[in-house]
Amino acid sequence: MERPRIRDYFQQDLSQNETITPKQRAILQASLDLFAEKGFDQTSTSDIAQRAGVAEGTVYRRYKTKAALRDAILAPITAHIVPILASDFSEDKLRQRYPSLQAFVTAIFTDRVAFAKANVKELKVIFEMAAFDTERREQILSQIAPKMVKQMGSVINQLKADHLIVDWPNDLILQSLLSQLFGYLAQLMLELPGTEIEREQAYLITVMTKILTPGEHDQITGQ
Amino acid sequence: MERPRIRDYFQQDLSQNETITPKQRAILQASLDLFAEKGFDQTSTSDIAQRAGVAEGTVYRRYKTKAALRDAILAPITAHIVPILASDFSEDKLRQRYPSLQAFVTAIFTDRVAFAKANVKELKVIFEMAAFDTERREQILSQIAPKMVKQMGSVINQLKADHLIVDWPNDLILQSLLSQLFGYLAQLMLELPGTEIEREQAYLITVMTKILTPGEHDQITGQ
DNA sequence: AAAATAAGTGAGTGATAACTCATTTTAATG
DNA sequence: CATTAAAATGAGTTATCACTCACTTATTTT
Numbered sequence: 361m362e363r364p365r366i367r368d369y370f371q372q373d374l375s376q377n378e379t380i381t382p383k384q385r386a387i388l389q390a391s392l393d394l395f396a397e398k399g400f401d402q403t404s405t406s407d408i409a410q411r412a413g414v415a416e417g418t419v420y421r422r423y424k425t426k427a428a429l430r431d432a433i434l435a436p437i438t439a440h441i442v443p444i445l446a447s448d449f450s451e452d453k454l455r456q457r458y459p460s461l462q463a464f465v466t467a468i469f470t471d472r473v474a475f476a477k478a479n480v481k482e483l484k485v486i487f488e489m490a491a492f493d494t495e496r497r498e499q500i501l502s503q504i505a506p507k508m509v510k511q512m513g514s515v516i517n518q519l520k521a522d523h524l525i526v527d528w529p530n531d532l533i534l535q536s537l538l539s540q541l542f543g544y545l546a547q548l549m550l551e552l553p554g555t556e557i558e559r560e561q562a563y564l565i566t567v568m569t570k571i572l573t574p575g576e577h578d579q580i581t582g583q
Numbered sequence: 584m585e586r587p588r589i590r591d592y593f594q595q596d597l598s599q600n601e602t603i604t605p606k607q608r609a610i611l612q613a614s615l616d617l618f619a620e621k622g623f624d625q626t627s628t629s630d631i632a633q634r635a636g637v638a639e640g641t642v643y644r645r646y647k648t649k650a651a652l653r654d655a656i657l658a659p660i661t662a663h664i665v666p667i668l669a670s671d672f673s674e675d676k677l678r679q680r681y682p683s684l685q686a687f688v689t690a691i692f693t694d695r696v697a698f699a700k701a702n703v704k705e706l707k708v709i710f711e712m713a714a715f716d717t718e719r720r721e722q723i724l725s726q727i728a729p730k731m732v733k734q735m736g737s738v739i740n741q742l743k744a745d746h747l748i749v750d751w752p753n754d755l756i757l758q759s760l761l762s763q764l765f766g767y768l769a770q771l772m773l774e775l776p777g778t779e780i781e782r783e784q785a786y787l788i789t790v791m792t793k794i795l796t797p798g799e800h801d802q803i804t805g806q
Numbered sequence: 807a808a809a810a811t812a813a814g815t816g817a818g819t820g821a822t823a824a825c826t827c828a829t830t831t832t833a834a835t836g
Numbered sequence: 837c838a839t840t841a842a843a844a845t846g847a848g849t850t851a852t853c854a855c856t857c858a859c860t861t862a863t864t865t866t
Contacts, residue, residue, distance in 0.1 A: 381813070381814095397715070399624070399715040401622070402624065404854080406853075415815040420854085420856080425854080535766065536790045542766045543762020544762065550720065551717075553724070563755050567794060570749070570794060571790060575796060627822080628824060628825080639825090640827085640845055648825080
């Protein structure tokens with residue numbers, strides 16, 4: 361547990377950056393809040409100015425365009441997302457064999473779930489952007505997906521050799537795990553009711569572990 | 584398999600509606616395509632007119648506003664989504680005990696997956712709307728969620744009594760299944776690479792069945 | 807404290823996009 | 837074919853919004 365605590369990297373950058381003025385800070389915060397609440401296109405720069413308690417001209421002082429403002433908000437998270445994805449796979453952790461599925465899933469997903477939870481607003485803005493901007497989406501995916509597939513792949517193969525994990529194609533394993541993560545994220549982003557977040561997080565690990573546990577019903581049907 | 588085939592209800596309504604003119608048909612089709620491609624806000628009415636090959640005034644002939652146009656597109660799917668969700672739970676099917684999990688999952692999700700697959704564009708437009716329109720989202724959820732929880736709940740309870748299903752709280756069971764469905768949907772909506780759709784559909788049933796199969800690792804950890 | 811630099815302001819501007827309407831074109835009817 | 841009704845048109849109107857800029861206020865430097 362001596363791993364660095366996951367935080368909201370947007371907040372972190374805001375508080376660490378000494379050069380930024382309080383008003384600029386307020387503008388970034390208001391933008392993030394409004395983009396997550398109403399969507400990027402539905403948020404006007406005058407909305408942002410009003411929420412931040414500044415004049416509209418101030419919004420344009422540091423960031424030349426509205427899009428640049430959004431990108432500035434997403435910069436900290438995109439800068440930190442790659443290390444987060446890569447962590448646990450590097451050097452030591454990769455060589456060490458996981459004694460159980462539970463250990464594997466916990467090690468792999470605890471950080472990522474915490475990261476997602478700490479950056480719900482930012483992720484919502486990213487998803488909105490990715491949903492309708494094919495180019496950006498493919499750019500983001502091409503940076504992350506191959507790395508993830510490769511690194512997770514070698515761990516999964518090792519678990520397969522030890523007969524600790526279900527014998528499915530790696531892409532199916534990854535997909536089913538990511539679906540769970542994605543469903544959890546959707547719950548957070550959409551503020552779906554009936555969710556005791558802390559409880560759900562433990563559930564997530566349990567469900568993932570169960571998916572991966574080898575059993576009798578593991579044939580792929582219908583093909 | 585004598586169950587009615589799932590179709591794109593938007594297409595269905597378009598082709599069935601005899602009163603609609605070809606140009607109006609083209610407008611609806613162009614709107615759906617563009618909303619799904621670029622997003623609602625990023626699509627202008629002149630975009631729609633151009634894609635449909637009509638004058639911009641024609642777009643406003645039948646639908647007074649752009650939002651009304653979107654709602655007209657979503658009307659058929661929302662009108663049909665409730666019956667789809669409710670099907671398989673009504674009368675006979677509910678009384679009949681499922682002999683196996685596989686049978687249960689197949690019966691429950693085959694139609695829904697097919698429905699989702701046939702209405703990807705419409706669902707994408709719905710999700711965009713729901714993501715940032717809290718009121719609409721809650722309205723939609725309040726219509727669907729309780730019905731689903733109640734009907735699925737009784738089936739799940741019966742399976743539990745027969746010891747055919749994992750002994751988790753019903754909401755967790757539902758949530759993990761819906762996450763899988765949601766992840767599959769996201770794959771379709773975002774056109775993620777490496778997806779052989781037909782194969783994936785069979786995978787989905789398999790993964791869901793595996794999640795539900797009772798086993799030794801079914802404790803909820805972490806409280 | 808004067809000068810210089812940076813931050814902030816808000817009225818103003820141009821462009822865009824939703825929506826209207828007087829007119830024209832097409833289709834239906836007798 | 838003439839008349840009437842419905843459908844379609846596209847130039848025009850209005851409102852909004854991203855963005856600018858001449859100016860004011862605050863902060864730093866000398």
